[in-house]
Amino acid sequence: MPVLMNRPVFEQVLKENQLDGYVATTAESVTWLSGYWAMPQWIRRGPQAYAFQPLKGDAESFIVTGTGLLDHAAEQELYISAIHRYGFFSYESFEEGVGPEARLLRKMLQAPQHDGPAEALAAALKQSGMKGARVGIEVDGLAPGILERVRELVPGVELVRADGIAKKFRATKTPEEIARLRESGQIAERSIMAALDGVQEGESEADLARRFHTQTVRDGAFPVLGCIGFGERGALPNVDPSPSRKLKRGDTIRFDVGGRYRHYRADIARIAVFGEPTARAQQCHSAVQAGIERAYEVIRPGITGAMLFKEVMDAVRKSGLPHYKRNHVGHGIGLDGYEVPALTENSTDVLQPGMVMCIETPYYELGFGGFQVEDMVTVTETGVESFMTLPRDLIRCG
């Protein structure tokens, strides 16, 4: 069974925070803590699904979900012991029928139906043995009023707001998470190459974006991030691919892109040039590339985000962009686009084996262009391993 949750790290973070268990309420944390991916929770506001894991194995782990989302629980491999449902939803069932999902779903429908998510969560906490316990709860995903109602219903459980620690325990990835993130990153690479495949003068940014996202879909992922900018528009950090900006000889093409593969995000960047680069474009690219090359030399367990920031910034500045300034040279990535660690000037986050990060050195010069190399990597016991297969050099096309 693919387990996303890193139990040793989870337990360590709970202990540091004197918590006996944790209730996840955001889509990302629920999936991580239980394996439960409740699609409606991911694609619109409102649907309430929660996951709980106790510190100790003698208490019961569970999910809370709407009756209408039980089908996901029947289809998916969950690593929790109980399912608590709320609200009415009509599944008809007349005959034994076929299919393992239907049989499992029928069984789940025999569990009691709570009125709402607060009632279900309160009952679940009681049943799991959390009376008298101190339980952390992620508030970010809760609908208004839920926290207060649960506190009323189970006054014996001390519910402590603890949003920040979910980011901490999600920072160090399991092998399953690393495999998905690697594939997600490599799908983004293939999508860049598909966007550039047969690229012609006069095509628009939107034309390339279409080829990019089509490859992402073909490889089983969902399009998410697709910044593709030509020439001077590459200097817009969040450039939205335009149908009217047409490719010209000598244009750089900045890709800052990535989809979602089995719920895990990609975020990588490469620069292509259509024809010959100018000397200045080559110089800018060499400088930002030097920053990433330096990152590969220095990343290892035990260094802080701040140390990595300094090394990377120095390398870019020494390699052709002495005035280079940045907020960060990267960030963790996982179920969400930005996770722990932060790679900023003052970051005290310590790199640990299993962390997955984007390392990046974007340079945006208004009226001229954007240059950026961004790789996805994981910290290993002894250093760093790249998820990337493409070279980091300027990509020549056309």
Next chain:
Amino acid sequence: MPVLMNRPVFEQVLKENQLDGYVATTAESVTWLSGYWAMPQWIRRGPQAYAFQPLKGDAESFIVTGTGLLDHAAEQELYISAIHRYGFFSYESFEEGVGPEARLLRKMLQAPQHDGPAEALAAALKQSGMKGARVGIEVDGLAPGILERVRELVPGVELVRADGIAKKFRATKTPEEIARLRESGQIAERSIMAALDGVQEGESEADLARRFHTQTVRDGAFPVLGCIGFGERGALPNVDPSPSRKLKRGDTIRFDVGGRYRHYRADIARIAVFGEPTARAQQCHSAVQAGIERAYEVIRPGITGAMLFKEVMDAVRKSGLPHYKRNHVGHGIGLDGYEVPALTENSTDVLQPGMVMCIETPYYELGFGGFQVEDMVTVTETGVESFMTLPRDLIRCG
């Protein structure tokens, strides 16, 4: 300029709630209130961007955003009068350069840089003339601590939590919104037909999903919802297309699908059958289809969600599924997947011209299959207009 905001409705809702202005904080409401689409706010947790509109035209409308997201403001057509930015972000700028975005961005960078979103929002409220005013604020999109900090900084502004009313004023769509929603729905239709084009025995649900999403991308939209289930798996409401379930002769194929086109969502459903339908499948489909045909007869301004619910349910029950049960027969749709009005048994929402709704009658029978017709429609002055071009009958393929 494409304006998404419906000013008369906005003003009416503010007056009903005795508010002098409104601060939007979720991605959807910010886009609606200002035209500002801040991509990072849409694709990950954390980025803070806000939009404000006053009740009266003599106060100043504005957005608050991070310096790193100003490029969006330069590229997009906004209907606000001021931009307040916070935080450092490095755009280099050495020469006059080319491109209207770069010129505009340079100008925006001359505005003062506030420390953070709370400081920027407080300053903006002061500058806009909201001292002594009662201002509604959507709390759902705010990072922890922001509301408290803004209240400290501008004690003269009464900030009232008002999440629910954003849904009210977003319910009645402008012509621009209706045009986008129509196109979004029709892209979903074309994507269904692309998924079925050349469909063959032995193909998987995932194969059809790939063709579906590829067409969505080709038509300039982003994949979001893609429930495609064969035969008995069609009875899983949120079915996740499987690579292992292969299409067999006689299988029904349930599509409950839709992407996002220019930020506006689609959500439609059709049933296909690969080969000949069984009599029972035909009966189930006819019943759910009859519910939707009835909806087209009764939708008009002034009726409540509850009235529509009753008419549709009665029609399905009379047409072959006497035991039919449902929570709702549809919902509003717009920038989010579920909006006002609710079409439930007890809904007091009153249909108004310009509302856009999904009307749907899904029937899930475990071990047998799923049947569903779901159309996107808009309420007109005299009745209803469909966005759909496909017939609602069972689609024969193979």
